[in-house]
Amino acid sequence: MxxxxxxxxxxxxxxxxxxxxxxxxxxxxxxxxxxxxxxxxxxxxxxxxxxxxxxxxxxxxxxxxxxxxxxxxxxxxxxxxxxxxxxxxxxxxxxxxxxxxxxxxxxxxxxxxxxxxxxxxxxxxxxxxxxxxxxxxxxNTSLKYEAKINQIRLNHLKSQLNPHFIFNALNSVRALVDEDPTKAKNAITRISNILRFSLMMDKKQTIDFEDELNTVKDYLMLESIRFEERLKVIYRIEDEAFSYKIPPMMLQTIVENAIKHGISNLVKGGIIEIKCREGLEDDLYIQVKNSGHLAVPPSLKPTADGGHGLSNTVQRLKLIYGDRASFRIFNSENEFVITEIKIPKQRVTLEQ
Incomplete structure (x- = not known):
């Protein structure tokens, strides 16, 4: 009820x-x-x-x-x-x-x-x-949100600071030190930005869309070094999107999921397309389109192997916006997977 x-x-x-x-x-x-x-x-x-x-x-x-x-x-x-x-x-x-x-x-x-x-x-x-x-x-809802945001922070820090991530990032930078020092310095700056954003993320329910997008760009730049020509990134961001606030690490989680379960599994790699537009009723639609195919619908509940990204996204949307937000993930033309989130503008106060 x-x-x-x-x-x-x-x-x-x-x-x-x-x-x-x-x-x-x-x-x-x-x-x-x-x-x-x-x-x-x-x-x-x-x-x-x-x-x-x-x-x-x-x-x-x-x-x-x-x-x-x-x-x-x-x-x-x-x-x-x-x-x-x-x-x-x-x-x-x-x-x-x-x-x-x-x-x-x-x-x-x-x-x-x-x-x-x-x-x-x-x-x-x-x-x-x-x-x-x-x-x-x-x-009561605030207590639930605090517990969930703490879990989100821990899971994100785990995914961002785990040895595998650091190992890949530093190896990519090391390969650039001799051949392209300027690019290596830029990569180190991107790593620093991501780690700083992760460590400094407070318990706000929402942050400016631009701040979240900048972190995603830093992350995808590092992944572009690792995948080289196998990864193509496309941004289709409407200006209206920058007037919105979104839950922290939400877009980042979706993009990481697209890299891990989509691009990484393809020999030739693929594309990541991030599209953000404003709907007719002051809603923000965020789409992350990646090469790949969903063999089975993904579980939206935490799994035993630590898969928390999508489940946390769905639960956070529910806690913050109730029924005014939505989440879905589906195949498109058997070549792409699209993850779509609808977020209402600013109205995050929970109502009775």
Missing amino acids: NRNQLYWLLQILGWGSIALVQIALASLSPTGIAPVQIWALIVLAQFNLGATHFLRFIVKRYNWFKLKIPQLLFQSILAMLALSFVNIGAQILINLAFGTLNPEEDFQILVILANLFIAFLFYVMWFLLYFLFHFLDNY
């Missing part, structure tokens, strides 16, 4: 329970409760559900979760008072529609004030429970 389904379940159970309690209390009176009064209370519960859902829309639309406490309290009290007055009007209209209105009693000042206080109390309880659930859920 996702958060949206849970929200509606709690809404229906909450306001439904209040309606049942009101019906039970009314039935205890000497005159009992008429069927028409039961329907009036059910309609009132539906109104309260709709009213609180509208309040939730306002809270999310104007991002009340980021307000300072004094401003949040002020706006919340005003909103609940306004809903309470609307609730009084709704009660009168509902009773009028069902023929249960008693003008001599329902229009007394004390009765109106009592109904106003009860409505305000109900809305305060709803508001407190909603915000409490939101903050507890965000706290």
